[in-house]
Amino acid sequence: MRNKAVLSDLHLVKEGVLSHGLDTTERLRAGVAAINARHADADFCVLAGDLADLGDAEAYERLKDCLADLSVPLHITIGNHDNRDTFLEVFGAEYAADTGCVDKVIDAKGQRVILLDSAVTGQHGGRLEPVQLNWLSTRLAEAHDVPVTVILHHHANPLRTKVDRIILENGPEFVAVLKTHDQIRQVIAGHVHYTSTAMWQGVPFTTLAGGHYNVTIPLGPDADPVRLDGPAQMAVVLSDDQQTLVHFDNYLDASVVLQAGA
Ligand SMILES: [Fe+2]
Secondary structure, three states, rough: OOOEEEOOOOEEEEOOOOOOOOOOHHHHHHHHHHHHHOOOOOOOEEEEEEOOOOOOOHHHHHHHHHHHHOOOOOOEEEEEEEOOHHHEEEEEHHHHHOOOOOOOOEOOOOOOEEEEEEEOEEEEEEEOOOOHHHHHHHHHOOOOOOOOOEOOOOOOOOOOOOOOOOHHHHHHHHHHHOOOOEEEEEEOOOOOOOOOOEEEEEEEEEEOOEEEEEEEOOOOOOOOOOEEOOOOOEEEEEEEOOOEEEEEEEEEEOOOOOOOOO
8 A cells, every 4th residue: 555644734933923823833743743653654744835834944944843753754845825945945955846846756656646836936826837737747658657646735626615716727737737647546735724525627636624724615706704613634645556545634623522432
């Protein structure tokens, strides 16, 4: 079994600062502890962006510090709250692919995982640049006979809620490239702070709620109110020759715990 843990939307802030009343560093430490305790068999962990709420170097240094406790290998891409240059200064230029973005390909146990950096400086919506789509096309072609999972920060498929205002703006172009490969097992995103699954244009898409908070968003592009009410959540991706399965592990502030057997 190929097993991956995906954390997203950590939104680390400066020391002593809370975000929506939450200590996001403590929440990340809980996520790292949950992986070490329950998913230590994972081949690796992926961070799917929005690592630092304001993209500052102090937050990236704290991220590095928290991740030092992680017991599995780590791979990272960034989101709209991140600052690409500052991230690369703190973590190292080797985190950028030859696209200039924080893209990465990981091959493990006969399957391929591709991380894409969908952040666009100065805006909350996402985009994949032509150089990245070309790079993706090449990475897919060279792995035409193995299952592929793609992980990026922004959702590409319309979710029919307000978050579509900050969607990946060239989703159809992205899907056209994905469809050149016939074993795209999952496309996994964070960004929207809630859980969804979809089949869009023949490709399976998933979002996870991430580590900051989980929102309840009523359906409809203008519907209110948005409630910030749920747990911290990671995705655990289990993949073998037959299927790719996404579990959701609510590792902090999960709902009511019922008494077993009662
Ligand atoms: Fe985001």
